[in-house]
Amino acid sequence: MNRNYAPAPAAGAQQQATAPRAHRARGASHRYWGFVAPALVAYGAFVLWPIVQTVRYSFTNWDGVTRATWAGTSNYRTVFTNGQLLGVIGHSFQLIAYFSVIPIVLGLAVATVMRRVVSSRMSSVARVVLFLPQVVPLVAAGIAWNWMLSTTGAVDQILQKVGLGSLAHSWLGDFSTALPAVGVIGAWVLLGLCIVLLLAGMTKIDVSLYEAAQLDGAGPVREFWSVTLPGIRQELGVCVTVTVIAALSAFDIVYISTQGGPGTSTMVPGLEIYQLAFYNRQMGLASALAVVLMLLVLVCILPIQWYVRRGSDR
Amino acid sequence: MIVDRRNTVVGWLLLAVLMVVTLLPFVSMFTSALFPSGSYPIGISWPADPHWGNFIAAFKAADMGVMLESSVLIVLGVVPISVLIATLAGFAIGHLRVRGGQVAFVLFLVGLTLPLEGVIVPLYYEVRSFGLLGSRWAIILPLIGLFMPFAVYWMRAHFVTAPSELSEAARVDGASTWQLFWRIHVPLARPALTSLAILLSVWTWNQFLLAIVLVDNPTNRTMAGALGAFQGQWGTDIPLLNAGSLLILAPTLLLFLAFQRHFVTALLQGSLKG
Numbered sequence: 227m228n229r230n231y232a233p234a235p236a237a238g239a240q241q242q243a244t245a246p247r248a249h250r251a252r253g254a255s256h257r258y259w260g261f262v263a264p265a266l267v268a269y270g271a272f273v274l275w276p277i278v279q280t281v282r283y284s285f286t287n288w289d290g291v292t293r294a295t296w297a298g299t300s301n302y303r304t305v306f307t308n309g310q311l312l313g314v315i316g317h318s319f320q321l322i323a324y325f326s327v328i329p330i331v332l333g334l335a336v337a338t339v340m341r342r343v344v345s346s347r348m349s350s351v352a353r354v355v356l357f358l359p360q361v362v363p364l365v366a367a368g369i370a371w372n373w374m375l376s377t378t379g380a381v382d383q384i385l386q387k388v389g390l391g392s393l394a395h396s397w398l399g400d401f402s403t404a405l406p407a408v409g410v411i412g413a414w415v416l417l418g419l420c421i422v423l424l425l426a427g428m429t430k431i432d433v434s435l436y437e438a439a440q441l442d443g444a445g446p447v448r449e450f451w452s453v454t455l456p457g458i459r460q461e462l463g464v465c466v467t468v469t470v471i472a473a474l475s476a477f478d479i480v481y482i483s484t485q486g487g488p489g490t491s492t493m494v495p496g497l498e499i500y501q502l503a504f505y506n507r508q509m510g511l512a513s514a515l516a517v518v519l520m521l522l523v524l525v526c527i528l529p530i531q532w533y534v535r536r537g538s539d540r
Numbered sequence: 541m542i543v544d545r546r547n548t549v550v551g552w553l554l555l556a557v558l559m560v561v562t563l564l565p566f567v568s569m570f571t572s573a574l575f576p577s578g579s580y581p582i583g584i585s586w587p588a589d590p591h592w593g594n595f596i597a598a599f600k601a602a603d604m605g606v607m608l609e610s611s612v613l614i615v616l617g618v619v620p621i622s623v624l625i626a627t628l629a630g631f632a633i634g635h636l637r638v639r640g641g642q643v644a645f646v647l648f649l650v651g652l653t654l655p656l657e658g659v660i661v662p663l664y665y666e667v668r669s670f671g672l673l674g675s676r677w678a679i680i681l682p683l684i685g686l687f688m689p690f691a692v693y694w695m696r697a698h699f700v701t702a703p704s705e706l707s708e709a710a711r712v713d714g715a716s717t718w719q720l721f722w723r724i725h726v727p728l729a730r731p732a733l734t735s736l737a738i739l740l741s742v743w744t745w746n747q748f749l750l751a752i753v754l755v756d757n758p759t760n761r762t763m764a765g766a767l768g769a770f771q772g773q774w775g776t777d778i779p780l781l782n783a784g785s786l787l788i789l790a791p792t793l794l795l796f797l798a799f800q801r802h803f804v805t806a807l808l809q810g811s812l813k814g
Contacts, residue, residue: 258717261632262644264625265688272663272685273651279662290665336558340551354800355559358566360807361796362789363746363764369771369785370565373572373778380568383583418562419811421555426808464811475655478748478764482771496657496749503661504753512661520658527653 277520283513290507301514311515314493315522317405318474321494324409325416325473330465333420337458338450341428356418364415368482371411372398375483398484404492411479416472420465427461428454463534467527474523495519573598573783581778591779598784601774606759607766608791610676611745614762617680618744622687623737627729629688630695631721635702645696651689656749667754678754679762683747687740694810698732699725735806738799745792763788 284301288294305311359367374380375397382394397407435453444452455462477496480486486493486501495515502512567584574590575581577597598604629648633641663682664673672678702725710720726733744762751765758769767788774781796803 256639258632258636258638259640261628261636261721262638262641265629265648265692266644268625268681268685269648269651269688269692270685272666272682273654273659273688274647276659276662276666277654279666280659283661332558336551336554339554340548350800352555352559353804354797355562357800357804357807358562358793358796361742361792361803363748363767363792365746365748365764365767365771366785366789367565369767369781370569373782374565374568378580378582380564380583383585414561414565417558419807421558422804423808423811468811471653471655475657477657481748481752482768496655499657499660500749500753503664509661516658516661519655523653523655 280513280516280520283509284517286510288509290503290509294510297510301510302518304511305514305518310490310493311498313490314495314498314515315518317492318476318494318522320405321409321412321473321476322470324406325412325476326466326469328409328413329417329420329469330424330462332417333424333465336421337424337428338454340425341431341454353422356421358418359415360419364478365482367411367415368479371407371414371479372483375407398492399488401488401491404484404488408476408480408483408492411483412472412476415479416469419468423461423465424458427458431457459534463530466530467534470526470530471523474519474526495522569782569786573779573786575779577780578777579779594779594783595787598774598780598787601780602766602770602784602787603759604787607761607763607788610760610766611763614676614679614683615741615744617676618683618687619737619740622684622691622740623733625684626688626691626736627695627726627733628721629692630697631699631725633692634696634699635704635707635725636717645692648689648692651686652693654686654689656686660749660753663750664753674755674757674760676755676760679747679750682750682754683744687743690810691736691740694736695729695732698729702728734802735809738802738806739810742792742803763792 283294285297285299286294287297287300376382377394377396381397382391385391385394395403397403431453435457436449439449439453475496476494477500480492480494480497481500484492486497496519499512499516499519502508502515564584571584571586572581573594574592575587575594576591577594581587629644632638633645638644667673667678667682670677670681672681706724706728707720710724715723746764747762748764748768751761752768755761755765758766761769767785770784770788771781774784
């Protein structure tokens with residue numbers, strides 16, 4: 227029996243995958259549920275139960291005070307037909323362009339150029355600086371950028387210095403630039419994480435792969451597509467996952483910098499849920515939007531995770 | 541060689557620019573915090589006569605001492621319990637291979653991508669029904685639950701690779717499961733535990749949505765929640781707002797600089813695993 231304990235700690239993950247490996251048929255292994263119970267209770271009480279409740283509320287009309295009435299699917303129909311609410315969902319997709327694309331493209335650029343150089347590891351100063359936005363509260367980032375992007379702020383000041391004064395205006399107050407401006411704040415927050423992650427991934431790639439590619443006559447572009455990208459698939463997957471979740475569930479930055487305005491030009495699902503529920507007292511509609519948001523995140527993340535993990539040994 | 545050297549220069553230049561961009565908002569906060577309270581500074585400029593007193597004024601205006609205490613209490617309420625129960629669960633699922641543990645694990649995974657906004661409405665009514673609205677428990681209890689997916693995932697990943705011969709040997713020596721856990725596996729898991737504790741502390745400290753929805757009184761909130769209230773109150777006074785924001789940032793910043801190696805490693809591993 228005990229011989230089943232093959233010393234293969236590194237293969238732990240697979241071992242788990244091929245589960246019924248009669249890992250010592252512990253007859254009484256049920257009693258270890260006591261170890262899992264506290265975590266499960268906390269999780270059930272403050273995550274699973276609220277999810278169930280959100281779904282329940284979403285089928286009612288409820289002002290939070292009087293008795294809720296059954297609403298069928300009318301809240302969902304509102305979410306998918308109301309132009310403003312659809313726009314709100316559209317905004318979060320636009321934010322993905324800023325939260326995900328900018329940090330990842332810049333991160334790839336920096337990491338590709340520096341790969342050979344920094345195999346010795348990036349200086350710790352750079353890492354600390356780039357990680358600062360990850361540590362400060364998003365609220366503080368919102369306040370700082372709110373001031374930076376105002377008409378008297380540093381952004382307009384710099385534009386004037388370099389002779390682009392005609393571009394200077396209130397970035398967060400203008401209907402056409404407010405959402406991109408919010409996106410830039412998010413890009414600022416996530417940039418450092420992506421750079422450091424991607425660089426860490428690239429320095430792990432075996433140099434001989436590049437030498438082989440060069441022998442085969444591959445140029446820098448070919449090298450990037452056939453050696454670098456496959457080599458950092460996992461890190462890239464993490465960057466995409468983290469930034470897409472950040473974009474879809476953006477709340478703090480928008481709440482602080484624009485409150486969704488001007489008009490509803492920067493309204494995002496998270497803030498809309500908050501306002502519908504706690505200002506308009508439309509719990510049913512807020513909950514329907516919440517369900518849509520949760521599903522949206524899953525629909526975006528699951529394919530990414532599936533793609534990243536497929537074929538990798540984790 | 542020449543290409544490499546050019547790459548080096550371009551790379552460092554690009555990196556330097558991005559570092560400047562990263563620091564710019566902090567610099568802009570700092571210089572404008574030194575202008576006279578209520579004045580309108582322009583961009584990044586050094587005041588003729590720096591008003592260092594703004595920091596004292598902001599400290600008083602924001603009731604900073606009370607806020608710090610509140611945030612520390614909340615972190616102390618959330619982090620030890622979360623780490624403990626997640627470690628127990630991760631140990632049972634990853635190492636003891638409790639029967640049906642995979643089901644529980646998949647259940648936890650479901651919560652990994654959950655946006656907090658998705659459950660904020662029922663959380664409000666749940667906390668209200670417990671009679672905890674407005675107290676620190678309104679933040680502490682939900683956060684423990686919300687951290688479970690990541691924390692259990694993290695600890696399981698550690699225990700899955702813990703060598704099982706060790707447990708076998710201990711069992712032969714007559715150790716109970718409980719002793720096995722405390723005497724052997726918890727000490728071995730120390731690096732994973734430290735990283736987890738750091739991550740959860742930062743996330744607790746920076747938690748905003750729970751604080752503004754569940755706690756009206758800023759003095760019972762987390763730092764981030766308190767900062768939100770401070771902005772609401774002093775939003776038009778740019779020097780004072782920036783001074784206050786910097787003060788509220790300061791503790792996190794100091795901790796980060798002191799433990800930067802731990803922080804960076806924890807955040808990197810955290811995102812890689814999460």
